[in-house]
Amino acid sequence: MTKRILSLILLAAGLLSCTAPQEEFKPPQSLEDLKGHTVAVTVGSSMELFLSEYPGIDLLRIGLGEIVIAVQSGQADYAMMQEVQFDANHLEEKGLKKYLSGYLKGVSGLAFRQDDTLHCNLFNRFLEEFKESGEYDRWNKDWIHSADSMALAMNPAPEEGEPYVVGITLSFPFVFLADETVSGMEIDIMNRFCAQNGLCPEYQVVEFPALIPSLTAGKIDVILSHLQITEERAQQVLFSEPYYEGAACCFGRDPDAPAPKQGLVQSFKNGVKVNLLDNDHWKILLDGLQVTLEISLFALLLAVLLGMVFCYFRMRRSRWISGFMKYFTDTIRGIPVLVILMIMFYVVFAKSHVTGTLISICSFGLFFGAGFSELFRSGMLSVDKGQWEAGAALGLHKFQVFRLIALPQALRHVVPVFKGEVISLFKNTSIVGYVAVIDLTFAGSIIRTRTFDAFFPLILVSLIYILLSRIFGHALDALERSVNKTK
Amino acid sequence: MLGGLYMTLEVSMLSLLFATLWGSVICALRMSRRRWLRAPAGIYIELMRSLPLLVLLLVSFYIIFAASALSKVQVSVVCFSLYFGAYYAEIFRTGIAGVEKGQWEAGAALGMNKRQVFGKIVLPQALLRILPVFRTQTTSLIKATSIVGYISVMDITKAGDYIRSRTFDAFFPLLLVAAIYLILSWLFGTGLDIIQHWLTPKSHRL
Numbered sequence: 001m002t003k004r005i006l007s008l009i010l011l012a013a014g015l016l017s018c019t020a021p022q023e024e025f026k027p028p029q030s031l032e033d034l035k036g037h038t039v040a041v042t043v044g045s046s047m048e049l050f051l052s053e054y055p056g057i058d059l060l061r062i063g064l065g066e067i068v069i070a071v072q073s074g075q076a077d078y079a080m081m082q083e084v085q086f087d088a089n090h091l092e093e094k095g096l097k098k099y100l101s102g103y104l105k106g107v108s109g110l111a112f113r114q115d116d117t118l119h120c121n122l123f124n125r126f127l128e129e130f131k132e133s134g135e136y137d138r139w140n141k142d143w144i145h146s147a148d149s150m151a152l153a154m155n156p157a158p159e160e161g162e163p164y165v166v167g168i169t170l171s172f173p174f175v176f177l178a179d180e181t182v183s184g185m186e187i188d189i190m191n192r193f194c195a196q197n198g199l200c201p202e203y204q205v206v207e208f209p210a211l212i213p214s215l216t217a218g219k220i221d222v223i224l225s226h227l228q229i230t231e232e233r234a235q236q237v238l239f240s241e242p243y244y245e246g247a248a249c250c251f252g253r254d255p256d257a258p259a260p261k262q263g264l265v266q267s268f269k270n271g272v273k274v275n276l277l278d279n280d281h282w283k284i285l286l287d288g289l290q291v292t293l294e295i296s297l298f299a300l301l302l303a304v305l306l307g308m309v310f311c312y313f314r315m316r317r318s319r320w321i322s323g324f325m326k327y328f329t330d331t332i333r334g335i336p337v338l339v340i341l342m343i344m345f346y347v348v349f350a351k352s353h354v355t356g357t358l359i360s361i362c363s364f365g366l367f368f369g370a371g372f373s374e375l376f377r378s379g380m381l382s383v384d385k386g387q388w389e390a391g392a393a394l395g396l397h398k399f400q401v402f403r404l405i406a407l408p409q410a411l412r413h414v415v416p417v418f419k420g421e422v423i424s425l426f427k428n429t430s431i432v433g434y435v436a437v438i439d440l441t442f443a444g445s446i447i448r449t450r451t452f453d454a455f456f457p458l459i460l461v462s463l464i465y466i467l468l469s470r471i472f473g474h475a476l477d478a479l480e481r482s483v484n485k486t487k
Numbered sequence: 488m489l490g491g492l493y494m495t496l497e498v499s500m501l502s503l504l505f506a507t508l509w510g511s512v513i514c515a516l517r518m519s520r521r522r523w524l525r526a527p528a529g530i531y532i533e534l535m536r537s538l539p540l541l542v543l544l545l546v547s548f549y550i551i552f553a554a555s556a557l558s559k560v561q562v563s564v565v566c567f568s569l570y571f572g573a574y575y576a577e578i579f580r581t582g583i584a585g586v587e588k589g590q591w592e593a594g595a596a597l598g599m600n601k602r603q604v605f606g607k608i609v610l611p612q613a614l615l616r617i618l619p620v621f622r623t624q625t626t627s628l629i630k631a632t633s634i635v636g637y638i639s640v641m642d643i644t645k646a647g648d649y650i651r652s653r654t655f656d657a658f659f660p661l662l663l664v665a666a667i668y669l670i671l672s673w674l675f676g677t678g679l680d681i682i683q684h685w686l687t688p689k690s691h692r693l
Binding site for chain 1: 533534536537538539540541542543545546548549550553554559626630631633634637638639644648651658661662664665668669672673
């Protein structure tokens, strides 16, 4: 038996370790040559739309931070991104090479809601003056041709004025985080515009595909994400006059690039420096961790509370109430948390200015509350009916029987499962990035969009999750022991 | 949309199958009398249970299977099988451990060998304990597949996203996706309920 299992494991390991055959490399001359290859693009970008019309290209639709990693790791053969991004990030130093350039030339503008002509006109007037004064050319030249965009002087954001929520995506050099403030090429122009018009910008990081839905749902007031002006998009949003002109390039691995010759210790040191110390990345990670803990803790409290309320109604003798509660909890438990989260964000709380963190807490509270309700109920049902009768016979009233006799016994059944659920809640919060909350996982992906390092941030984030899960597990073990003490 | 549904079903079914098999293997290791088999299985289960599935998926895709020829769908299936296998292993273990020791002894007293006792006496009883929890976990598995979009697998959630990004209508695609998951969970749940009904001895049926 043991031998058979071992041989199975060896077989599986053997299957997994077989790698793709090496072919002779021919650099692509045109988009036609990309056929039969995997090309990574950002979800929802104009590159994605463009390439999806070419048959035979296998598209890998992922986030910006993952594009470079996908090429480096071999999951994609090529990738497309804005040429400026490729240059500013010095990707040629990371073993990558530009093969095709000048595709998808187009102009980008700010995107407003269809009925928001007021701000759109304000911006157009600002842009006109900006161009006439010659400042625009300087702005464009400075940012596009600078070898070190980090060192450029920024116009600071005005601190007073009418609050104005600006939806951004992080992509160097357009928008990036430096020393805990948002800066970059686009932020520079936005800050100037806001300062002139008495607006106080509040920058909110949104995943690229969520930008337009967030705008139409009223979550943000304007999109600042070098959004290319296309007819399809213009039917949904109101574009300003273009403020940026750019093109996309296609890149792949550079076969002539020297293989990195770094020892394990050296590459670890380098990883710590690039991913944690530079640009205060550790602060982003720490903030993310705090958000993860906040959401987990409050969602847990809410879930326990809701679970008790649901359980109370579920156990009512009235068949209407308990039947309704059964369908209600079953429905909630039948939908993925991710979908609940998106419904909460885009549908339920669409028009209100509730923060993503609060929406996450509500979604997780509701979802796990429904689970806890069933858990509590099964705990209560596991207490023998005779216990209730015995309590009544002793002259205790119902609440006393519940508290003194039924609850301690029910808890013994509930706590072990509860422990698993709490850890699962904690881990599940890793998806809140979808609704623009910067939690631990999303913080890791923000760092990836800057450093394009696959290994380090991912492993670090995993380790933090493992560590915290263990700590929660131990705390709940203590709870379990104290519940079992009377046994 | 239909392609997305098909993809969700494919990933769910394959993962369910392999996770069950892998879970049985891990469970066998975990319950083995040999310490050197038991300990790694325990560590493996602990590790899987304390790591978010999304992080595991990203690590698998970009690091572990980066150099291998596995497609993104295969990586998803492997990843889900590894993850839920750990959960299933624990479910199986508690189910089997929940069968009273006396049952084993009684079987031995009847002259059966260990495998016979397990197959004929312990397993039928354990299955009854396992199935309700197995049902919940399987529903979780189906719902958890909604994250494969992160590595560009076009499942039903991602298909809904895609439609949303083209039509910019937030409401309808989301509710449709939610309804489809609801129906899927319900179908799987009912299927497992039927199996459970079929496994329960007539005398125990309510």
